[in-house]
Amino acid sequence: MNEQALITDAQSGNLDAFNTLVLHYQDSVFNTALRILGDEDQAADASQEAFISAFKSISSFRGGSFKAWLMRTVTNACYDELRRQKRRPTTPLEPDTDDGEEMDSPRWLADPNMTPAQQAEADEVEHAIQHCLDNLPLDFKTVVVMADIQGMDYTEVAAAIRAPLGTIKSRLARARLRLRECLQGFAELLPASYRLTTDITQ
Amino acid sequence: MNDHDLELLSSYLDGQLSLSDSARLESRLKSDGRLVSALDDLRAARTLLRQLPKRRAPRNFTLTRKMVGLNPPLPRSYPAFRFATVVATLLFFFTFGVNALAPQLAQMSPFGMGGGGPEIFSAAPAATEAPAFAEAAATEAPATEAPAATEAPLQSASDLATLMPATQESARIAETPMTKIGGAENAGGVDQPQVASESPSPAPIIPSMWQSVFAVIAILGASLMALLRRSASNRWK
Numbered sequence: 001m002n003e004q005a006l007i008t009d010a011q012s013g014n015l016d017a018f019n020t021l022v023l024h025y026q027d028s029v030f031n032t033a034l035r036i037l038g039d040e041d042q043a044a045d046a047s048q049e050a051f052i053s054a055f056k057s058i059s060s061f062r063g064g065s066f067k068a069w070l071m072r073t074v075t076n077a078c079y080d081e082l083r084r085q086k087r088r089p090t091t092p093l094e095p096d097t098d099d100g101e102e103m104d105s106p107r108w109l110a111d112p113n114m115t116p117a118q119q120a121e122a123d124e125v126e127h128a129i130q131h132c133l134d135n136l137p138l139d140f141k142t143v144v145v146m147a148d149i150q151g152m153d154y155t156e157v158a159a160a161i162r163a164p165l166g167t168i169k170s171r172l173a174r175a176r177l178r179l180r181e182c183l184q185g186f187a188e189l190l191p192a193s194y195r196l197t198t199d200i201t202q
Numbered sequence: 203m204n205d206h207d208l209e210l211l212s213s214y215l216d217g218q219l220s221l222s223d224s225a226r227l228e229s230r231l232k233s234d235g236r237l238v239s240a241l242d243d244l245r246a247a248r249t250l251l252r253q254l255p256k257r258r259a260p261r262n263f264t265l266t267r268k269m270v271g272l273n274p275p276l277p278r279s280y281p282a283f284r285f286a287t288v289v290a291t292l293l294f295f296f297t298f299g300v301n302a303l304a305p306q307l308a309q310m311s312p313f314g315m316g317g318g319g320p321e322i323f324s325a326a327p328a329a330t331e332a333p334a335f336a337e338a339a340a341t342e343a344p345a346t347e348a349p350a351a352t353e354a355p356l357q358s359a360s361d362l363a364t365l366m367p368a369t370q371e372s373a374r375i376a377e378t379p380m381t382k383i384g385g386a387e388n389a390g391g392v393d394q395p396q397v398a399s400e401s402p403s404p405a406p407i408i409p410s411m412w413q414s415v416f417a418v419i420a421i422l423g424a425s426l427m428a429l430l431r432r433s434a435s436n437r438w439k
Contacts, residue, residue, distance in 0.1 A: 173213070
């Protein structure tokens with residue numbers, strides 16, 4: 001995929017070229033939105049909004065990392081979604097079991113390659129991490145999602161959230177510290193190799 | 203351990219420290235077990251985050267033209283057609299408006315816009331015609347009465363009975379001009395507005411032919427625009 005050529009075509013209004021970029025980046029965009037928002041449906045909506053917004057403003061892209069530019073668009077869409085939630089809070093509709101209780105891990109999200117026990121364990125770890133992510137301030141969460149979950153380097157993160165490199169380093173360190181403290185509470189859920197042992201703040 | 207140390211460890215973990223800072227931190231790590239433990243914990247936290255399962259997008263987020271409000275590219279002549287259609291439509295309604303308002307404007311301001319003209323022109327012939335008609339009636343009246351008077355003794359009673367309507371009719375004809383003569387005398391007073399109101403409405407300011415032309419241009423332009431739009435969207439598909 002010649003990304004630069006596709007971007008140039010998209011900038012001249014070629015929707016097919018842009019859709020090729022969408023197909024390439026949609027998983028990253030969706031995962032970023034999912035980790036920031038913590039809800040699949042909202043993440044899907046925010047991703048769609050982000051791509052629409054990206055196409056409409058792609059003429060403003062002046063080079064550099066397209067992924068970082070796209071991530072800025074999706075974080076803005078997530079912020080909009082969070083602001084909307086604040087104005088109109090809603091109650092999520094979780095699927096129910098036969099007993100009428102909420103199902104934490106819907107069947108259709110399960111990985112077919114895992115045994116039920118492995119799947120349950122993976123779900124618990126994921127929920128623990130998502131819970132800790134949700135407790136982070138939004139600025140910290142955005143940085144840690146981009147750097148540690150999306151694997152973007154500091155420069156890309158700085159470009160994506162339009163903040164100085166020093167701010168990125170500071171936010172990332174604090175976010176990791178808070179995550180570590182939060183994950184201490186779920187120590188029994190974590191695999192032995194990932195258990196956290198020390199108290200850094202001491 | 204302070205915030206600065208924590209930031210140094212986090213950056214060191216990501217390989218974002220300069221060579222000199224890295225060397226300095228590494229020398230501290232050799233002697234400070236707590237720093238090593240903290241680094242391990244940060245690494246473990248980062249590894250956990252990196253191992254979060256990557257969800258696949260639940261659907262494709264590809265965009266449609268409708269989503270982004272894109273319209274099919276229209277031919278270059280399209281704006282010209284649009285302009286012509288709009289202008290023709292506006293002119294069509296303008297001509298209607300002007301023609302509809304012209305008589306009212308003329309009545310409202312007799313000296314304005316030549317509005318007094320038709321009244322003067324329609325009243326003047328009436329005034330001149332009235333005496334002429336009266337005179338003609340006056341000259342005809344004796345002529346019709348005279349034969350009736352001469353023939354009356356020669357006819358029988360029955361003939362008289364049949365002739366009576368004729369004579370009555372001729373008398374009525376003779377009388378009506380007389381009343382009209384009186385009316386003609388007052389032509390300048392009471393009868394004048396009546397005559398003026400009976401005069402035909404003034405001709406439209408803008409000929410109806412132009413209205414037809416504008417209507418045809420507007421309809422043709424709108425049809426052509428619709429055709430161009432349809433063919434453009436068909437080509438786009």
